[in-house]
């Protein structure tokens with residue numbers, strides 16, 4: 001599983017990073033960034049919670065390319 005943050009939608013609230021600091025961090029620009037290439041298996045539940053909890057729905061799953 002891979003995820004993206006849409007920086008145009010992100011308001012930098014920090015909710016995702018507090019739910020899942022292994023995957024999301026607030027970068028220098030004040031917006032969330034994804035800090036891992038691939039979401040670790042044990043973090044998937046937290047990532048889904050972060051996606052659902054994001055107030056602007058800025059986090060989306062990146063579909064695997066075939």
Ligand code: SF4
Pocket residue numbers: 005009010011012013014015016017031032053054055056057058059
């Ligand atoms: S929860 Fe959403 S709006 Fe808040 S910092 Fe994370 S991606 Fe940005």
